[in-house]
Amino acid sequence: MTFSIVARSADGESLGVAVASKFLAVGAAVPAVEAGVGAVATQAHANLAYRPEGLALLRAGADAAGAVRQLVGADAGKEVRQLGVVTPNGPGATFTGAECHDWAGGVAGDGYAIQGNILTGSGVVEAMEAAWLASDPAATLARRLLAALAAGDAAGGDRRGRQSAALLVARRGGGYGGQSDVEVDLRADDDARPVDVLERLLGLHELYFTRPDPATLLALDGELAAEVSGLLAGLGHTGEPDTALAAWAGIENLEERVVPGRIDPLVLDWLRKAAG
Structure with missing residues (x-):
């Protein structure tokens, strides 16, 4: 059977x-x-x-x-x-x-x-x-x-x-x-x-519990940092991009994919969807 x-x-x-x-x-x-x-x-x-x-x-x-x-x-x-x-x-x-x-x-x-x-x-x-x-x-x-x-x-x-x-x-x-x-x-x-x-x-x-591929990480600066900060603010998380991103990621159980100064493309995609 x-x-x-x-x-x-x-x-x-x-x-x-x-x-x-x-x-x-x-x-x-x-x-x-x-x-x-x-x-x-x-x-x-x-x-x-x-x-x-x-x-x-x-x-x-x-x-x-x-x-x-x-x-x-x-x-x-x-x-x-x-x-x-x-x-x-x-x-x-x-x-x-x-x-x-x-x-x-x-x-x-x-x-x-x-x-x-x-x-x-x-x-x-x-x-x-x-x-x-x-x-x-x-x-x-x-x-x-x-x-x-x-x-x-x-x-x-x-x-x-x-x-x-x-x-x-x-x-x-x-x-x-x-x-x-x-x-x-x-x-x-x-x-x-x-x-x-x-x-x-x-x-x-794999999304929640594996770590990101370092080769795919994006620098969290310039226009991308501004976009991320705006998306996070809309979800109620303000402050420095790294700090706000870590706070939001912890709520979403994505903390294993947080890397200071950078952002995983999978996390970015998840954030964009969450922010509508």
Whole structure:
């Protein structure tokens, strides 16, 4: 009833899971990720114990294939399970029990594992693998995972329909302000087009929580400073451009994109829209 990908970034520092299903709040059941350790997806008749137990095995030194072997080997219900595991290095591993509902199966390679059940056909997994392999290694893991998930969705996905999707990525110090390892944690729990919702949410996440590209920053002086000051004044923020901009950006949750003496084009666009 679900299709997912577990994978790592090209540098091995980010680990994550993207998943979609005709199932309420699939993000609450399938994915588990720990920075520097690994990522796990448990689905079909999901055994939720696979999540903490799988991460514990990886933490203790098991590779992806070894973790899969140990988890399913100790599970009397393994034939109705599906599982994907990836670690910071080496190949990913996937398992599909013989009694999972058709179509069910998976593929794995260096740094990824893809699996699905009750799908429209094998083309879903094939499309996901092709999208993953074609994605830019320099792109963020969240973007690469979402591209693979979207490809599976476009190829037919869960044959029963759509309901929820989730994206979970961890990286040491990758969270807000560098104070957590949760780099991305987004969910669409009940929606007719959940993968599209994830796309929108990831765009907002990137706007709010990533820092601007220094090469794109604009000098906050001359006519641009005058425009920015005028727009901010109309929104009730007066004073020196830097001070007023920082005050407004804090209200809009754009503080990660504030650079003294300059302005991010994305922030400028947001300001212009806010000011009407």
